[in-house]
Amino acid sequence: MSDLVPNAASDAALDRFLDDTKDSRLESFKALLRIASISGIPAHAPDCRAAAEFVAADLRVAGMEHVDVSETGGHPVVYADWLHADGKPTVLVYCHYDVQPVDPLDLWESPPFVPVVKDGQMLARGSADDKSQLHMHIRAIEALLKTRAALPVNLRVVFEGEEESSSIHLDAWLESNKGRLKADFAVISDTPFFEGNRPAIVVGLRGLIYFQLDVTGSTIDLHSGGYGGAVDNPINALCQIVAALKGPDGRIRVPGFYDDVVELTAADREALARLPFDDEEYRQSLGVPALHGEPGYTTLERIGARPTLDVCGIWGGFEGEGPKTIIPAHAHAKISLRLVTNQDPEKIFGLVAAYIEKVAPKTVRYSIERLGDGKPSLTPIDGPTTQAAARAIEASFGAKPLFMREGGSVPVCASFESILGFSTILLGFAPPDGRFHAPNEWMSMTNYETGIRAIARFWDEVAKLETI
Amino acid sequence: MSDLVPNAASDAALDRFLDDTKDSRLESFKALLRIASISGIPAHAPDCRAAAEFVAADLRVAGMEHVDVSETGGHPVVYADWLHADGKPTVLVYCHYDVQPVDPLDLWESPPFVPVVKDGQMLARGSADDKSQLHMHIRAIEALLKTRAALPVNLRVVFEGEEESSSIHLDAWLESNKGRLKADFAVISDTPFFEGNRPAIVVGLRGLIYFQLDVTGSTIDLHSGGYGGAVDNPINALCQIVAALKGPDGRIRVPGFYDDVVELTAADREALARLPFDDEEYRQSLGVPALHGEPGYTTLERIGARPTLDVCGIWGGFEGEGPKTIIPAHAHAKISLRLVTNQDPEKIFGLVAAYIEKVAPKTVRYSIERLGDGKPSLTPIDGPTTQAAARAIEASFGAKPLFMREGGSVPVCASFESILGFSTILLGFAPPDGRFHAPNEWMSMTNYETGIRAIARFWDEVAKLETI
Numbered sequence: 001m002s003d004l005v006p007n008a009a010s011d012a013a014l015d016r017f018l019d020d021t022k023d024s025r026l027e028s029f030k031a032l033l034r035i036a037s038i039s040g041i042p043a044h045a046p047d048c049r050a051a052a053e054f055v056a057a058d059l060r061v062a063g064m065e066h067v068d069v070s071e072t073g074g075h076p077v078v079y080a081d082w083l084h085a086d087g088k089p090t091v092l093v094y095c096h097y098d099v100q101p102v103d104p105l106d107l108w109e110s111p112p113f114v115p116v117v118k119d120g121q122m123l124a125r126g127s128a129d130d131k132s133q134l135h136m137h138i139r140a141i142e143a144l145l146k147t148r149a150a151l152p153v154n155l156r157v158v159f160e161g162e163e164e165s166s167s168i169h170l171d172a173w174l175e176s177n178k179g180r181l182k183a184d185f186a187v188i189s190d191t192p193f194f195e196g197n198r199p200a201i202v203v204g205l206r207g208l209i210y211f212q213l214d215v216t217g218s219t220i221d222l223h224s225g226g227y228g229g230a231v232d233n234p235i236n237a238l239c240q241i242v243a244a245l246k247g248p249d250g251r252i253r254v255p256g257f258y259d260d261v262v263e264l265t266a267a268d269r270e271a272l273a274r275l276p277f278d279d280e281e282y283r284q285s286l287g288v289p290a291l292h293g294e295p296g297y298t299t300l301e302r303i304g305a306r307p308t309l310d311v312c313g314i315w316g317g318f319e320g321e322g323p324k325t326i327i328p329a330h331a332h333a334k335i336s337l338r339l340v341t342n343q344d345p346e347k348i349f350g351l352v353a354a355y356i357e358k359v360a361p362k363t364v365r366y367s368i369e370r371l372g373d374g375k376p377s378l379t380p381i382d383g384p385t386t387q388a389a390a391r392a393i394e395a396s397f398g399a400k401p402l403f404m405r406e407g408g409s410v411p412v413c414a415s416f417e418s419i420l421g422f423s424t425i426l427l428g429f430a431p432p433d434g435r436f437h438a439p440n441e442w443m444s445m446t447n448y449e450t451g452i453r454a455i456a457r458f459w460d461e462v463a464k465l466e467t468i
Numbered sequence: 469m470s471d472l473v474p475n476a477a478s479d480a481a482l483d484r485f486l487d488d489t490k491d492s493r494l495e496s497f498k499a500l501l502r503i504a505s506i507s508g509i510p511a512h513a514p515d516c517r518a519a520a521e522f523v524a525a526d527l528r529v530a531g532m533e534h535v536d537v538s539e540t541g542g543h544p545v546v547y548a549d550w551l552h553a554d555g556k557p558t559v560l561v562y563c564h565y566d567v568q569p570v571d572p573l574d575l576w577e578s579p580p581f582v583p584v585v586k587d588g589q590m591l592a593r594g595s596a597d598d599k600s601q602l603h604m605h606i607r608a609i610e611a612l613l614k615t616r617a618a619l620p621v622n623l624r625v626v627f628e629g630e631e632e633s634s635s636i637h638l639d640a641w642l643e644s645n646k647g648r649l650k651a652d653f654a655v656i657s658d659t660p661f662f663e664g665n666r667p668a669i670v671v672g673l674r675g676l677i678y679f680q681l682d683v684t685g686s687t688i689d690l691h692s693g694g695y696g697g698a699v700d701n702p703i704n705a706l707c708q709i710v711a712a713l714k715g716p717d718g719r720i721r722v723p724g725f726y727d728d729v730v731e732l733t734a735a736d737r738e739a740l741a742r743l744p745f746d747d748e749e750y751r752q753s754l755g756v757p758a759l760h761g762e763p764g765y766t767t768l769e770r771i772g773a774r775p776t777l778d779v780c781g782i783w784g785g786f787e788g789e790g791p792k793t794i795i796p797a798h799a800h801a802k803i804s805l806r807l808v809t810n811q812d813p814e815k816i817f818g819l820v821a822a823y824i825e826k827v828a829p830k831t832v833r834y835s836i837e838r839l840g841d842g843k844p845s846l847t848p849i850d851g852p853t854t855q856a857a858a859r860a861i862e863a864s865f866g867a868k869p870l871f872m873r874e875g876g877s878v879p880v881c882a883s884f885e886s887i888l889g890f891s892t893i894l895l896g897f898a899p900p901d902g903r904f905h906a907p908n909e910w911m912s913m914t915n916y917e918t919g920i921r922a923i924a925r926f927w928d929e930v931a932k933l934e935t936i
Binding site for chain 1: 569634697699704710775791874875907
């Protein structure tokens with residue numbers, strides 16, 4: 001793989017080790033992907049436990065110390081460290097071993113937990129988000145320790161099992177484990193490259209609010225002929241609420257919702273405009289008739305720097321074939337909001353809940369169940385660690401990384417800052433079109449292999465830093 | 469059962485026959501209810517066929533002639549006749565042997581196709597709508613033929629198998645069977661009594677339009693973080709369309725929708741106002757926080773004489789436990805409209821489709837699949853056949869029937885008029901709170917037993933008529 005290193009001195013022994021262990025690495029990656037560690041579905045709790053144990057065993061094989069499958073009250077956190085690089089920085093590495101649900105199952109080309117490599121793509125649930133990146137970190141550690149008997153920096157790893165179900169127990173776990181989590185900064189590997197699979201470092205992430213809205217009408221389904229016009233319909237009422245939350249123009253109508261949003265500066269807008277991105281190409285790749293979003297902002301601005309609201313699921317009444325004429329007893333929606341810098345999830349949820357109370361018809365009842373949230377975050381581009389990551393990426397992938405704002409949420413980023421007191425580098429390697437959360441999720445095996453080398457180089461770059 | 473006949477001369481032999489055959493009648497009714505003849509679900513086609521054969525065999529046992537399981541291209545129609553009452557009127561009797569789907573199955577107290585009698589209620593899918601009434605007609609015929617060796621009138625029966633899936637093939641069947649369908653008028657038994665189980669004759673029925681609206685966005689589910697704000701969300705778009713169709717006030721917003729609606733006369737409104745009906749009692753029985761509908765009309769006016777729009781089912785995206793953060797690729801709704809006198813389903817569908825085209829966001833694609841329709845109908849209260857039915861009801865149930873406008877649709881009513889050229893009496897016996905189309909559908913066994921006597925008496929009353 002040394003042809004991937006055009007402009008940096010290479011570690012020949014490390015490269016040879018990685019070349020020699022390619023087959024066993026692939027088998028180990030597949031073994032991890034076979035575990036159905038869906039954290040959001042209670043029936044999969046044993047799979048999450050199995051994934052944690054698998055990861056812990058793998059960390060021991062790689063040479064990490066103090067490996068611990070640590071209880072959280074939910075799915076465990078896997079902790080390990082190696083702290084023998086005296087005088088060198090200490091870095092906390094975060095990935096997650098849990099995955100999203102897999103339905104609709106019938107849209108998968110092959111079963112989601114039967115990993116298959118095809119045309120350089122590893123197809124499986126979790127292949128991109130986030131098992132590949134977790135596995136890459138372990139392999140980089142292993143390669144360094146096997147070839148040098150030491151790491152260039154001190155490392156602590158925190159591999160979580162609840163990222164896909166809003167990291168419910170992580171904050172409390174971070175609080176109570178503060179003593180063994182001291183570090184100079186954190187690296188989170190859970191983000192994608194830019195469009196066209198261009199290497200990128202994410203410097204902005206959106207926050208999240210996720211809740212379920214349940215609307216109920218009569219105690220039983222009613223005949224739509226005998227009762228239509230006499231009582232309200234929970235589905236119609238739910239649609240009214242959803243339509244009231246966000247206008248056809250993509251603007252969220254909740255009063256006060258945009259008050260705390262930090263507007264993009266002219267420099268921010270110029271930087272985003274310089275990114276190689278084509279609206280029409282993007283539109284075609286998604287197969288939509290037109291792009292859509294808040295007026296006055298470019299697509300990249302809307303994704304990276306503006307908040308949104310999406311219904312992730314809706315259901316109620318009859319879903320079978322043919323006509324069934326009922327007014328259903330209840331209807332349901334799962335709603336996510338993406339937040340940007342300075343929007344506080346707690347405050348915004350309060351505004352949303354108050355607005356729903358105002359717009360919900362009084363002819364039905366409703367309830368809201370919160371299913372998690374996360375704070376938005378933004379990292380300085382010119383910081384020494386961000387620049388060290390950029391050098392490691394360029395050395396391995398042969399191209400300078402782009403600095404991008406990603407629309408997704410990694411709530412743990414904000415937790416590291418507020419609970420542990422240090423900043424985070426988002427060093428991710430997933431392909432941007434990797435179908436995270438969707439059927440046929442895939443990981444680029446080139447990104448995977450080259451990324452392992454980039455991670456090892458990053459530790460070498462960090463070891464050289466005089467300030468963090 | 470002769471104590472049920474307070475003010476009419478009784479047929480002692482007929483009453484005795486019905487008393488003596490009560491147990492076998494119950495078993496035969498249960499056997500019919502055990503057949504899962506769900507016409508709207510293709511997998512249940514063999515059950516529909518089995519129900520048709522069961523009904524045909526039962527008609528032969530009862531003594532009917534020319535019994536025919538007649539092909540329609542869909543589920544068969546069961547035809548039979550008895551035409552030896554020379555000089556007497558000929559009546560066409562219509563019921564249907566098919567039933568609605570049964571989901572949500574987990575809300576049934578006992579399995580929907582395992583009929584159980586409890587506290588005088590027969591609990592099963594189709595027990596009220598409409599197998600009971602079909603079975604009552606056969607039993608009345610049987611009782612008359614066994615005790616008198618003749619019927620007082622000439623009868624033709626048409627028992628349909630697609631009423632719950634919009635009678636798709638019935639019109640064509642009526643056209644091609646005109647020759648054997650000559651009659652003076654029709655009797656449809658597929659309607660309920662009034663609130664409080666008061667005997668009633670339905671003199672108005674609403675029409676129906678039913679369609680499925682499918683909205684599609686991107687070709688695959690997208691991560692709501694990575695793409696939220698860049699593309700429209702099919703669920704949000706669907707909710708916008710639904711919210712645009714009907715306002716929070718219950719008024720349908722489709723331009724021209726109300727143009728052909730025949731307004732209630734002062735006399736109509738007085739007649740409806742005289743019916744014993746209490747809004748608060750009704751509200752409590754349904755368990756809703758408030759009644760709801762078009763302003764300016766009473767509840768009975770809204771149900772009986774005003775059109776409505778209801779979403780009968782909606783689905784899209786993630787319906788599982790916990791949070792899953794996607795923008796789904798597609799979303800779907802099943803929508804029914806109830807029409808009133810002079811609203812033509814074809815014309816109204818055109819208006820609705822044009823309006824959806826106008827309000828649907830151009831950032832998604834959509835398609836509409838029509839799943840059936842039916843014309844509204846209204847019957848004169850003072851006609852001789854309506855009055856004959858009223859006398860038969862009073863003689864059997866001991867109370868004058870109310871004349872009501874029902875919100876449901878029996879499209880065949882309009883077909884009898886337009887294709888066969890005769891009017892219809894809606895003589896139904898279901899309990900008004902019988903949970904038609906919902907879990908735990910039930911039939912009052914008192915209505916069933918007394919109704920058989922009322923039907924037999926109705927034929928005696930019709931035989932006495934000098935004009936129809």
